[in-house]
Amino acid sequence: MSQSVKDPAKPLLEVRQLEQRFDVSGSFFDRLRIAGGRISAPRRIVHAVNGVSLAVKRGEVLGIVGESGCGKSTLAKTIVKLHEPTGGQILIEGEDITRHDFARMRPVRKKLQMIFQDPYASLNPRQKVRDIIMEPFLESQAGPVPDIADRALALLAKVGLGIEHLDRYPHQFSGGQRQRIGIARALSVQPDLIIADEPVSALDVSIQAQILNLLMDLKDEFGFSYLFITHDLSVVRYISDRIGVMYLGFMVETGPTRTIFAEPKHPYTRALLAAAPQLGTKLGPASEQVGGEVPSAIDLPRGCPFRQRCPLAFARCAEERPELRPVGGGQAVACHLHEPATEPALAAT
Amino acid sequence: MSNNEQHSKPLLRVQELRTWFYTFGGLVKAVDGVSFDLAPGEIMGLVGESGGGKSMIGFSIMGLIDPPGRIEGGRIEFNGKNIAGLSEDEMRVIRGKEIAMIFQDPMTALNPLYTIGNQIEETLALHTALSARERRAKAIEMLHKVGIPQPEQRLSHYPHQFSGGMRQRVVIAIAMIAKPRLLIADEPTTALDVTIQAQLLRLMRQQVVENGTSMILITHDLAAVSQMADTIVVLYCGRIVEKGPAEDIIARPRHPYTRGLIDSIPHETAENDGPKQRLSQIPGNVPDIRKLPPGCAFAPRCSRASERCRMQDPVLMEHNAIAMGSGKLRPHAVACHHPLAVSP
Amino acid sequence: MVSSQPIPATRARSRMQRFFASEFFHNYKRNLSAVLGSLIVLGFLVMVTIGPLIVSQNPYDVSQLDLMAAFKPPAWLAGGSSEYWLGTDGQGRDVLASIVYGSRISLIIGLVAMGGACLLGTTLGLIAGFYGGRLDAVIMRIADIQLSFPSVLTALFLMSAFGTGLDKVLIALISVGWVVYARTVRGSTLRETQKEYVQAARVSGLPNRKIILRHVLPNVLTPLIVVATIQVGTFVLIEASLSFLGVGVPVTQPSLGLLIKNGFDVLFSGLWWVSIFPGLFIMLLVFGINLLGDFLRDELNPRLK
Known part of the structure; x- marks a missing residue:
């Protein structure tokens, strides 16, 4: 374990070819099908995350953006091991935690915390604030801890709450305010990486800005990193240093925030950016708009996951699944259009 | 139309x-x-x-x-x-x-x-x-x-x-x-x-x-x-604070709350790529509607609030702005004692 | 629509004051059947605690019995005596005193069995809901089988297998009563474990045991209050049926059910009061409990709010 060695070159979090599948077929009797005189019991597998790789450096904010069902939340929950990954690797400061059991996860938990989406469901309604925010810390300590109340108070102050809130x-x-309490809970163990799963999407606009400011202030003060999951492009643009765009469980494009917004390469990224409502601009004609809806994650399409909705799809997209390849400037795209080899093919179509 | x-x-x-x-x-x-x-x-x-x-x-x-x-x-x-x-x-x-x-x-x-x-x-x-x-x-x-x-x-x-x-x-x-x-x-x-x-x-x-x-x-x-x-x-809080033509409201909000709402949305100009700027935020929380303060309900969160705002309810009044270009009067009403100036 | 804002600190007010100012108490006051139900239940509790000090005799102390006073009708009928308000039975026992002592046995059985069933059912429900898989399947299939028999029949079968006695009655009642808790708790547990606060506890590194006890358990208890209240009434009735059928409590510790049975033999000889009065008291008790249970169901069910 490399606790003391903080090699700045080594990423804080590295995820390699992560794969998360869920068997949703239920019991044998649920699966039983009788069709055309034949009895079969097919399994139904949801391919939630398909070979996703990413890295978060110390002090960096990586935003993961995508629509519902794109696997971004599952990705987050798999990284904190709320799900056991079905394939690939998760490394924290170079330490492979993919197959860690409960006991071996304990020291890792101190480095890895999570902020949740729903401020109403993420706090135990029967616990007082002081117990909620101190729980991860107390769990990480071996024995009794002195000055718990002072520590709790200091934590509350960090998120803009005060002593009068301690026993509520x-x-x-x-x-x-609830989201602030959730943030205080994550801060209590002084983690290196906070995984934030849609932390502001359930909040009103004016409160959203407060929480985003708080998250940025805390990052500046403590120097931790965020893996920031959201569907909201304006939020991800504001908070992230780099962005990964997910579609149907695949990472389709990654790159520095500025590049992604200025020069989106993947047709899906382009469509997403075009669809996002802009303040003060009238709804234009459907130009970059994509039709149709996201296909089922149970029966993944052959070839490119986006090809059925892609206005630029050509023959090869149906046959071969594009890999995420670097295109320069720190940007990487999983699209046959952006591979050197396909330029002539494109010209031919 | x-x-x-x-x-x-x-x-x-x-x-x-x-x-x-x-x-x-x-x-x-x-x-x-x-x-x-x-x-x-x-x-x-x-x-x-x-x-x-x-x-x-x-x-x-x-x-x-x-x-x-x-x-x-x-x-x-x-x-x-x-x-x-x-x-x-x-x-x-x-x-x-x-x-x-x-x-x-x-x-x-x-x-x-x-x-x-x-x-x-x-x-x-x-x-x-x-x-x-x-x-x-x-x-x-x-x-x-x-x-x-x-x-x-x-x-x-x-x-x-x-x-x-x-x-x-x-x-x-x-x-x-x-x-x-x-x-x-x-x-x-x-x-x-x-x-x-x-x-x-x-x-x-x-x-x-x-x-x-x-x-x-x-x-x-x-x-x-x-x-x-x-x-x-x-x-x-159950009252109209501002109403008017959509472009006017977005481009030239007169009520501090509307202004706050617009500014709370993270929007970045393409050039702005230095250290992140703080978002401008509306401080505080929406008050309990059962226990609204006297005067303007927004006053406790408003940077422009004066003594008058805490005493007296502002009335929705028309501050007709001349629409750009057409020269025609367009009704734009705001309920505020200290509305924001119309910036060009 | 109503924004949930911090409520001003009410630290100065005691828990009691807060209860009397709560919406729960407000609704309770305006609900006639809830007030009636709780008064009946309270009346019974008072009766079984201080009743034995007030009634004229201990009906199970043979030395206090007067065989000469056997089968006296209630006080207001001809031949009745003001000493025995509700009359006496064949051994000269005061029916009212028997009811006071009998209610005590019935209520204790109902409450203790309810507590046991609740403990067992909640534990199994938590395990089934939290761990799922094969453990869940086994527990819930046992529960399904249990539910496919009428509970009196199951209890009757168990009693004839184990023999009679207070402890055997309790075992029989707990064996038929745990299922309803297990099912309720399993359902709530499945719902609660999906919530993010349980995931947060996992991310914090809490072991499963702590997650269950600290996070899941306190949040699945509310619906049990209703189940438990109604069940006390059900248990009183099942126990009465068992005793009436002769496989319940021993004659030395007669419950209300046994009193009915004792008087049943002479019911059609015109000596109706020996079993009718205990019967009325059972009815009243169960009625009161159910009124209270219905109110709690309406108040505590978040879906109706």
Whole structure:
């Protein structure tokens, strides 16, 4: 374990070819099908995350953006081992935690915390604020801890709450305040990486700005990194240094935030950016708009996952699944259009 | 369109509407003295945060306020006739035919036990004298119009066989099939993905424009409203704080709350790539509507608030701004003692 | 629609004051059947605690019995005596005193069995809901089988297998009663473990045991209050049926059910009061419990709110 060695070159979090599948077929009797005089029991597998690789450096914010069902939340939950990954590797500071059991995860948990989406469901309604925010810390300590109240108070102050909130229950707070409590809980163990799963999407706009500011202030103060999951392009653009775009469980494009917004390469990224409502611009004609809807993650399409909705799809897209390849400037795209070999093919179509 | 607005009578005139809820925790003035006009064919955006009362205005117009809530006062004139306080039977004639509503969750609007075809044709049977065959033809045509592929087959499908976006298309089809004169859409795209959201906003706009229907779009999403609406009404704690033409409100907000809402949305200009700037935020939280402070409800969160704001309720007053270019007066009203200056 | 804002600190007020100011108490006051139900239940509790000190005799102390006073009718009928308000039975026992002592046995059985069933059922429900898989399947299939028999029949079968006695009655009642808790708790557990606060506890590195006890258990208890209340009534009735059928409590510790049985033999000889009065008291007790249970169901069910 490399606890003391903090090699700046080594990424804090590295995910290699991560794969997460869920068997949703239920029991044998649920699966039983009788069709055309034949009895079969097919399994139904949801391919939630398909060979995703990413790295988060110390002090960096990596935003993962995509629509519902694209696997971004599953990715987050698999990284903190709420799900056991079905394939690939998760490394924290070079330490492979993919197959860690409960006991071996314990020291890792201190480095890895999570902020959740729903401010109403993410706090135990029967716990007082002081117990909620101190729980991860107390769990990470071997024996009794002195000055718990002082520590709790200091934590609350960091997120903009005060002593009068210490002994209240979650229902006595507004959505934004609850999210602050959730952030305090994640801070209690002084983690290196916080995985934030849609932390502001359930909040009102004015409160959203407060929480985003708080998250940035805390990052500046403590120097941790975020893996920031969101569907909201304006939020991801504001908070991220780099962005990964997911579609149907695949990473289709990654790159520095500025490049992604200025020169999106993947047709899906382009469509996503075009669809996002812009303040003060009238709804234009459907130009970059894509039709149709996301296909089922149970029966993944052959070839490129996006080809059925892609206005630029050609023959090869149906046959071969594109790999995420670097295209320069730190950007990488999984699209046959952006591979050197396909330029003539494109010209021919 | 805006030329006609000056002459034609409003389709909907809401005057001093007050919808109150008598809860155990105290009196909730969800809507407290709201007035606005809606011209035929106009698209109006009703924006505000949770607790602002925007949904309750929609429910009040539809006559869907249940105890402990009550329309406590004011008029809702639809087509010249006051429909506030009409009986359930009288409202039923208006609902669906004259005024249709679309909700956030399409599942609540669709009955899971009936096919889509049943539900569309039922609306037609209720409001038209068409034969069964004509109804079916009309339903197919409508599904086609809202962009549902293979409408003939889809008629016999149940709601759960549709995706979220497709379901909302069906809901739009049902809402628009009787060609209502007013469509109220309450957060119609909030539960949907961005790419689907854009498709549906386009669809709704095309539908209302085609039929000359007026529309009230209720949402918390200022960007979506600015894309769709002709006029915007901003609500805070059950009251209108600002209303006016959409472009004016977005480009030149006069109320500090509207300004705060606009600035809270992270927007980055392409050049700005240095160290991240803090977002400008509205401090504090929305106050408990049962214990509103005296004076302006926004005063505790407002940087411009003075002693007067904490004592005296500001009245919604017109500060007519001359629209850029046309030189025509456009009503832009704001309820603030210290409205922001009109910057060029 | 109503924004959930921090409620001003109410630290100065005691728990009791807060209860009396709560919406729960407000609704309770305005609900006639809830007030009636709780008064009945309270009346019974008072009766079984201080009743034995007030009634004129201990009906199970043979030395206090007067055989000469056998089968006396209630006080208001001809031949009745003001000493025995509700009359006496064949051994000269005061019916009212028997009811006071009998209610005590019935209520204790109902409450203790309810506690045991609740403990067993909740534990199994938590395990089934939290761990799922094969363990869940086994527990819930046993519960399904249990539910496919009428509970009196199951209890009757168990009693005839184990023999009679207070402890055997309790075992029989717990064996038929745990299922309802297990099912309720399993359902709530499945729902709660999906919530993010349980995931947060996992991310914090809490072992499963702590997650179950600290996070899941406190949040699945509320619906059990209703189940438990109603079940006390059900258990009183099942126990009465068992005792009536002769496989319940021993004659030295007669419950209300046994009193009915004792009087049943002479019911059609015109000596109706010996079994009718205990019967009325059972009815009253179960009625009161059910009124209270119905109110709690309406108040505590979040779906109705």
